Structures are given as C-alpha cells and as structure tokens.
Amino acid sequence: MDKKKIIITGGLGFLGSAIAKNFFHKYDVVIIDKVEQTDSKVNRLTEYSDHFFYRKMDLAEMSTSDIEWLEDELTSTHLFFHFAAAVGVKSIDKDPKASIIKEYQVNMALLPMLAKNKTRTIFASTSEVYGNKEDCKEDQELSIGTPDILRWGYACNKLMTEFLIRSYDVPHTIIRLFNVTGKNQSASQGMVLPKMIQDAKEKNRIYVYNQGKQTRAFCHVDDFVNSIDSIVHSDLFHNQIVNIGNDENKISILELAYKVKELISPNAEIELKDYHEEYSNESEDIFKRSPDTTKLKQVYTPSIGIDEIILSFKDE
Ligand SMILES: NC(=O)c1ccc[n+]([C@@H]2O[C@H](COP(=O)([O-])OP(=O)(O)OC[C@H]3O[C@@H](n4cnc5c(N)ncnc54)[C@H](O)[C@@H]3O)[C@@H](O)[C@H]2O)c1
Numbered sequence: 001m002d003k004k005k006i007i008i009t010g011g012l013g014f015l016g017s018a019i020a021k022n023f024f025h026k027y028d029v030v031i032i033d034k035v036e037q038t039d040s041k042v043n044r045l046t047e048y049s050d051h052f053f054y055r056k057m058d059l060a061e062m063s064t065s066d067i068e069w070l071e072d073e074l075t076s077t078h079l080f081f082h083f084a085a086a087v088g089v090k091s092i093d094k095d096p097k098a099s100i101i102k103e104y105q106v107n108m109a110l111l112p113m114l115a116k117n118k119t120r121t122i123f124a125s126t127s128e129v130y131g132n133k134e135d136c137k138e139d140q141e142l143s144i145g146t147p148d149i150l151r152w153g154y155a156c157n158k159l160m161t162e163f164l165i166r167s168y169d170v171p172h173t174i175i176r177l178f179n180v181t182g183k184n185q186s187a188s189q190g191m192v193l194p195k196m197i198q199d200a201k202e203k204n205r206i207y208v209y210n211q212g213k214q215t216r217a218f219c220h221v222d223d224f225v226n227s228i229d230s231i232v233h234s235d236l237f238h239n240q241i242v243n244i245g246n247d248e249n250k251i252s253i254l255e256l257a258y259k260v261k262e263l264i265s266p267n268a269e270i271e272l273k274d275y276h277e278e279y280s281n282e283s284e285d286i287f288k289r290s291p292d293t294t295k296l297k298q299v300y301t302p303s304i305g306i307d308e309i310i311l312s313f314k315d316e
Helices: 014-023 046-051 064-074 089-094 096-117 152-167 192-203 221-232 253-263 306-311
Strands: 004-009 027-033 052-056 077-082 120-126 133-136 172-177 205-209 215-217 240-244 250-252 269-273 289-291
Touching: 004 014, 004 064, 014 027, 014 046, 014 221, 027 077, 046 052, 064 077, 064 096, 077 096, 096 152, 120 152, 120 221, 152 172, 172 221, 192 205, 192 253, 192 306, 205 253, 215 253, 221 240, 250 253, 253 269, 253 306
Parallel strands: 004 027, 004 077, 027 052, 077 120, 120 172, 133 289, 172 240, 205 269, 215 289
Antiparallel strands: 215 250
C-alpha cells in the first residue's frame, strides 16, 4: 500500500527534523525550509536525505511556482506540520520586528491554502502565550507582557496564528511547547540548555542571568516525538489545543547550572550576569513557566528526567 504523505515546514530545524526522522518509516515525508539543503550547519537531516523530498522555499516570500507546487501537494497531504518560524530568545532579539512581520506574511499566504484543502494541520505554538505562569492549562485566561517590549510579539503572533487557524476553519491540533530540548538544538539561538552546555565546554563558564531564580520545565525531544506520535494517531485532539512538556522536570535556572557543572563540566565556573548584558531592552526574562499536562497524559506521559536530558548533550 502507498504511504500517506506528510509535509513539515521548518523541517530541517531541531523539532521538524526529529519528526521527519521518526516518521519516514510510516509516511512519505516532504520538507519545506528556507535554508540550503547542502548547509550541514543548519540541515539536521544530511544523513537522511534519501528518505524525504526537499523543497527550499521561504514561506513569507513564496513565488508563483512555489504556490502552484504547494497547492498541488496539499491535494494529497495527510498531515501538515507547521513548524517554520524564527525561534529562540537570541534570534528574536536580533530583529523582533522582522519576525513579527514575517509570521504575518506566512499566515496570509499559507492558511487559505490549508483551509481550501481541509488539510489537518499540527501547528507549533508556544508556552510563551501563557506569559509568566506556572501549571499552565490550555483553557486558562491569558496575559502576556507589556506591548512596549517587542519580544512579546512572538507570543502574540503565535496566539494570532492559533486564532487564524480556527477562523479559517483549518482542521487542526495546536501544540503549545514547553522547553523541548536535546542533542541537535542550536546554542546560537539562545536556548538555555544548549547554551549553558556549549559555554561550559568551550569557555569553562556557565552564565546565569537574573540570579537564576527563573523556573523552567524541560522536555526531552524523544518525549516530544512520542507525544506527537500519540496525538496525531488519537481522535481526542481534533481541533484542540494541547500542551507538550514535562512538568516533572521543573527546575530553577541556577539549579540547572549546577547540574550542568556536575554532569558535563565539573571545573566550569558559574557566573551571575545581568540579563541586559546579553539581551536588548526589547527583551525581558520570563520568571515562571511550566505546563499542566493532564490533557497530554490521556495518550502519553513524558518520562525522560532532567539528568538524562543534560547527559544526552555530553558527546555532541
Ligand atoms: N523548541 C522548543 O522548545 C519550542 C518551544 C515553543 C515553540 N516552538 C516552536 O516549534 C517550531 C520549531 O522550533 P525549532 O526549535 O525546531 O526551531 P528551529 O529554529 O530549529 O527550526 C525552525 C526552522 O524553520 C525554518 N524557517 C523559519 N522561517 C521560515 C520561513 N519563513 N520559511 C521556511 N522555513 C522557515 C528555519 O530555517 C528552521 O530550519 C517553531 O515554530 C517554534 O516557534 C519550539
């Protein structure tokens, strides 16, 4: 029997590539990304290129032939994973205005096509929509930070995309992701764990901002992939929002730094820094963030602990 087809936007990125690697046995995988397939620094699928079809295109600037190609592909697509976005505190902080405008352009081009073809779409939203909260539940009231700080545009964009998906009547599951991490996640985008580990290995230093009192709950990428596998093969999540994260792994950033020191680089020094030594005034730190995963646990319970997550970076 022919395999069904899935499309993954942002499919050469950290999470999209993890889905591709785990799904090509079951599905024909088509990947859309804006980076060169030959660039091994950003292509996490170089060893898997025989297992998927790649189309290089920027979803914010689609040509007529890109649109025609995608329209045609969507007529026979079983699942559409929409993961392409500017990601990471550092990347957003570099040019917050561009990421806000680009997300809008992507939505205006893509969502009407998904609506026309009634393509089931898995949209990667974010825990940032909850602002500064713990035990975040999918149906709770939301409040993000001040609009004077452009970094909140990322959360606002994701939330707007959630509303647009519903307004265009795109069949969907919206996944709100809480600090999914693991090997292959880039340190350059400012993701906390890969950055700590890179600094510990290369500079013998681990930098901690705002005294490290902030809390995060980390989820291993394998638990993320298994969550997705369970979600898309269940009937429970049609036109639903679901958190993906691991509430068991809630930890303060200072404790995390001590764990990285102990498990990766015992001689590294922990250095406390002011947040704005690293990030501009268009960015601000989030102090609390952890998921309520009651909904996810109906089909899957993430189980990989924080020590194992840290150790998974050891040989990178
Ligand atoms: N990793 C997490 O914990 C986390 C948390 C919250 C939300 N998310 C969301 O999950 C998705 C995937 O995140 P990731 O960690 O894999 O990020 P990533 O940066 O590793 O991957 C994103 C990919 O999207 C591509 N891309 C960006 N803009 C594009 C465009 N206009 N057209 C085509 N391709 C484009 C990039 O080239 C990149 O390969 C993102 O939408 C992100 O907002 C991730």
